[in-house]
Amino acid sequence: MEKVIHGVKIECVQGDITKQEGFDAIVNAANAQLMPGGGVAGAIHRAAGPGLAEECRPLAPIKPGQAVITGGHNLPNRYVIHCLGPVYGVDQPSDKLLADCYRNALKLAEQHGITSIAFPAISTGIFGYPMEEAARVAFEAIFELIPSLKSIKVIRFVLWDRKALEIHERVLGNMF
Structure with missing residues (x-):
């Protein structure tokens, strides 16, 4: 599914975040130390190689809602934007902190002239954020920023x- 809002294409696909050919940046659902772990962070670090952890080390720790940018190393993407999502029910207010992840990632992308960016469903794995609520928060944060985006043309x-995938497509369809 895809929607175009103010010239920015928003799409949802099922797949592997580490195999997003043709995208300038992917987003890592990182841990505070920006190190390999489980889930998305582990997959991205394995695919990128040890240079990513080395580049991340001096940037850590980060707080929920924050984002930092590194090179892509062995990934097919020039950049990785690392966001620390909130642990649902622990980091408060969870919705604001999750929205900050998306806002801060997009602001960093704009600062680096990134035209295409791929996000995972931040905080929905081990951090326990309910998928439908997380999708709503993510899309609301993105819709809010779209009118101010200059370089970004594709958000996946x-x-x-x-x-x-079905939850994200339904939420996107209902919001648009």
């Missing part, structure tokens, strides 16, 4: 499984 959500 890369969802790991069919259920996550």
